Amino acid sequence: MASDGILIWGAGAIGGTVGAFLRRAGQDVTFVDVVPDHVAAIRDPARGLRISGPVEEFTVTAPALLPEEVRGTWDRIFLCVKAHHTAEAARALAPHLSENGYVLSLQNGLCERVIAGVVGPARTMGAFVNFGADWMEPGHVMMGNRAAVVLGEIDGRMTPRLAALHEVMRIFEPDAITTPDVHAYLWGKLGYGALLFAQALGMKGIAEALARPELDTRFRRLGEEAVTVALAEGVTPLGFNGFDPDALRPGAPMEATRKSLAAMVEFNRGSAKTHSGIWRDLAVRKRRTEVDAQVVPVIEAGAARGIACPGLSRLADLIHEIEDGRRPLSDDNLLELIP
Template identity: 65%
Template sequence: MMADSEPILIWGAGAIGGTVGAALRRAGHPVHFVDIEAAHVAAIADPARGLRIEGPIENFTVHAPADTPDTLRGRFRRVFLCVKGHHTEAAARALLPHLAEDGFVLSLQNGLCETILEGVVGRARTVGAFVNFSADWIEPGLILYGGRGAMVLGELDGAVTPRLRELHAILSEFEPGAITTPEIWGYLWGKLGYGAMLFAQALGEAGIADCLARPELLPLWRRLGGEAVAVAQAQGVRPMGFNGFDPAAFAPGASEEAARNSVAAMVAFNRPNAKTHSGVWRDLWVRHRRTEVDVQIAPIASFGAQHGIACPAVTALVAMVHECEDGRRPMSDNNLLELSR
């Protein structure tokens, strides 16, 4: 589509927001970035530096207006929220004064962040999204775009609206394979099943593909995926598959062979990716900060409890991630063996 003159506010210029925002800026859209990292904001706005995207997909630099939340001025109709899940509520409250009366917020996040976002800005002003491309924030002004992946957009009530069509046209300039769906909750719950596996990977040294490929861990993948799928179904949601992850292969009663085939497909998808380790792994062992586990993975067990579904694998995973965050458990591939028992 031809870029228009209406600005797009990217709230959170890290791995997701920085990658998407840079692509849209390069396509001619008037993108405005907001981030809490002052050094990152300064790099983006600096005519001599800018925001650099590197990796096997493409390499380019863009320059764009950028602010920290306290320096931002103005109101925007289109806001893309791209912060970590546990920062959703604070970010939503900070952006609310900058949201136009007829504006909306697109949640480009992992987890069920739409449920938090709609509580602040309202359901009518919230649009859901599922993303599975690979990117990492490396340092101020630099993001690694490691690999393409699925991108799905959807209204929370499943409607096909003018703004949904508008967003699809815009984001297809970043990911040509982007689609819209009346079942956005199915994709978000599908990502929880796959995401639980990525949180487990983050406990050890091996990268995503190598970790998933460990045959002795297949029972663990079946338990984690199975708990997420069972709870989603109890919620009345049909979890959707993507990039090798097949929810049906982890559903109650599914065969071991079906799970093995899905895991093999996930390994094949991740193997060529320049981003070898999950963002959770980077949070734990590179940036040494809290992860999104309480917002992304713990809700599986919380919703499960409402339906009388025990989630021992998910509960143990959440506890183990907290031990790593607190410095009480070192990084080790043996952590996954312990978790699989």
């Protein structure tokens, strides 16, 4: 018999935060992660998983496993790994998903289609999240702010299981909503994400980078390319937390772009998470980013439709140069975004 609890696959910034809130509220939560020290801390009654930051301060203990230790099946698996690890993780968790269960993607990018390719569309659910959190060390995640959480079936139906999931996720984010078009939010996040990848090229934080007036036209180029591709794909991206895709449509007045940038600056100044997770991957954790799973797919989708994305292509090249150790992090890198 499948467990009616929740299996959190990936207990880092997103999975650790969401899972800890649900565990504290009495939900049956089991964590899975690839970092042995993190797994050991979560299940150690003397340590546990600590959530710090201005939103909440608390610690929980919970069952925690390495992937090879997982046994049995679950009706609900929340996938929270980095986007470029989605296919590998989906294959690993597939034997532990019940026949009538589902995988919920709490990730950036268009991961739902990758997951659906492994477990099937009927067993895949989508979500968009924008709250800020950082994995600090084994057993410790910092939550920087609250932000949009949107849930949806990938085929747009408003189902009983979506309603049930909504009730659970409202434990974590009381303002979480459901939508018949989760893809509109996911594509919106790809546009916003391009700006976060740009921030990660330098040392200034998100708010500081977005507030640089000399970068307005560069940020506009990145956002406009992403929105143009989304529209060509038949998706009208939706905004959130200051990000306004309509202000980045071709022909939109520059003043509208600047207004949206100012709103994003204001939103991010209220977060204890000052830098993007992309920047932490490059500057702190010294590992590869999600650029090939977030920026490159937009470039490829554009190319398939005859839409050039020179700004996004340059952005991807700059990120790759930093990942490969061929370019240092520098705020001057952002000035090179327009070819």
